[in-house]
Amino acid sequence: MPELTTNVRYVKGIGEQRAKSLEKLEIRTLKDLISYFPRAYDDRRTFKKIRDLEEGENACVEAMVAAPPTLNRIRAGLELVKLRAVDETGTLDITFFNQTYRKDSFQAGETYTFFGKAEAAGRRRAMANPIVEQEGGRLVTGRIMPIYPLTAGISQLMLVKAMEQGLAACRTLLPDPLPDEVRQEHGLCRIGYAYEQIHFPDSEEELAIARRRLVFEELFLLAIGLRRLRGRRDQLTCAPWENTDLTGFYGQLPFDLTGAQRRAIEDIRADLTAGRPMNRLVQGDVGSGKTMVAAAAMVCAAANGKQAALMAPTEILAEQHYKGLAPLLEKLGIRTALLTGAVKAKERRSILAALESGEVQAVIGTHALISADVAYRDLGLVVTDEQHRFGVGQRGALAAKGERPHLLVMSATPIPRTLALMIYGDLDVSVIDELPPGRQNIDTFAVPGSYRQRIYRFIEKQIAEGRQAYMICSMVEENDQIPDDRKAAAEYAKMLQEKVFPHLHVACVHGRMKPKEKEKVMAAFAAGETHILVSTTVVEVGVDVPNAAVMVVEDADRFGLSQLHQLRGRVGRGSHKSYCILISDNRSEEARARLKVMTQTGDGFKIAEEDLRLRGPGDFFGRRQHGLPALKIADLTCDMALLKEAQGAAMELLERDPELISCPATAGRVEEMFSSGVEAMN
Ligand code: ADP
């Protein structure tokens, strides 16, 4: 008797060779096979008489082959098999291109079902390369056909046949991860039926029923898994902090905070006084003013006699935060220090001593903050900026230097709400969805490389008007390796300096430079001494040079949309009209569609949503950065309503039965789903 774990070779027609090909699709067992869902469907249910076929219509025709097929060799590489089929209403001329075997696969006088796109020529009808089946057959005609993603050595027909056998063998053996009462309460069909109909739907309605159930199941399991991760955290307690009067802090600011900033700060204050360690994500578009939100939290820490640490992913960012925050915090009597790899040994020793004694209450730095020899007297708040750049381990290592400190994560990658709900199921989320007043649109253009001369002239003009420009040359991280960006950036800068802008100052900054050098280059750019800064993505985040008004990105198609959005956020930070020019010679439809999104909107959330739609959640953050189990069927951009319903059901179940004792099949599936890559979320 076959079981779910039986090897796919059990299926007739699947031998060693094909089993190997199927492995590329991660199909090894019968269970894998029937869990391989179609990516689309082809509705082949319409039957027509020949006379009624309309031009361009897809339909099945039952017709008799009137005479043996003929083979015509038009030229090398083009062979036509032609045949004439008839029914009582008319004649259908059928042509197969380069399918020579068709010549011998028809019997004159026999009736077949042909499915294809009809062409009309006067009273006659024609079809090219139709799908063919013996009369009365219902394998590939007369039904809604599943379309599977394929790999070399595997055809649709082969998969369809295998799927039928697989379903017949073990459809009834599938354990249902949805508890019966959940299934009934939410009007969801049984799992066996869902599997059958998702592959071979009897109708659109039945397909919708199957799909709804499977999507629900997936989201339900995801929600349970995430909730359990979070549950572990919720059991932690800590002494609640006193609420802090922030009037003095607000009074120091040269501007009024936006409503969104204030809301985020209120969320944080509520967390800090709740008696549980905070675990909050503050998400806001580039330039939305997250730093001040972090600063408010740091003020709260100091007021409660606790230390706060803010960790940034790059030296440049850490220094910039320090320069922005230290004067503000110091004015409020909070001793603030900067700790990066660039700090000299002697100074470092004194900072470490001051951290250990508690004399320094706020420290801003890079991962230098988590070096083994850094000790804090009482670290109560850990802020990480641009969190997706940190490994989870790094965040954890900083937190481990305190005793259950409050955690605040700031992300400039706008995440569609649906996805945020899922990925950060274990974090609370505050969204800063409002930019400070007076920001202007950045005019964005996507152009081919042939525009380069024009772009250079445009840059010159802008510089003549007193502005500065960034030029980014792309270096995409591949296979978790940081590429050697030094050469690309340096050579590009040299070329620009010598050949294009001999009378201007071109500088270059890249990831392999010593921090001191980097700082010098950045400082010169910030001071307006250099006109053009060539850089790699290494400096994409956070840098603030209000006079820069042009951002040029080479090979723009190689960046994620959210990354491009980050890069674009480097300009338009002052009062000057700003421009972003995306250069790409990639003519593929996808690349063009993606760049077009950039030219059409400046809304980071919309861009993220588009990115998600075009690339799928798996690629959204790049493989390393999200810890989301791969979703087979649920589409997080579309299934929002169902997501909420599934989440509600998951919470109810966990309330009733937190350990899932009553439903081992649910527990088992959650375990399976979360067995890989999920630590990444905590
Ligand atoms: P991000 O969210 O990208 O980290 P920043 O915190 O760097 O944004 O803020 C971007 C710029 O906006 C900074 O120059 C900051 O001083 C300024 N800023 C922040 N909040 C406000 C506000 N409420 N009104 C005006 N300017 C603000």
Ligand code: MG
């Ligand atoms: Mg920032």
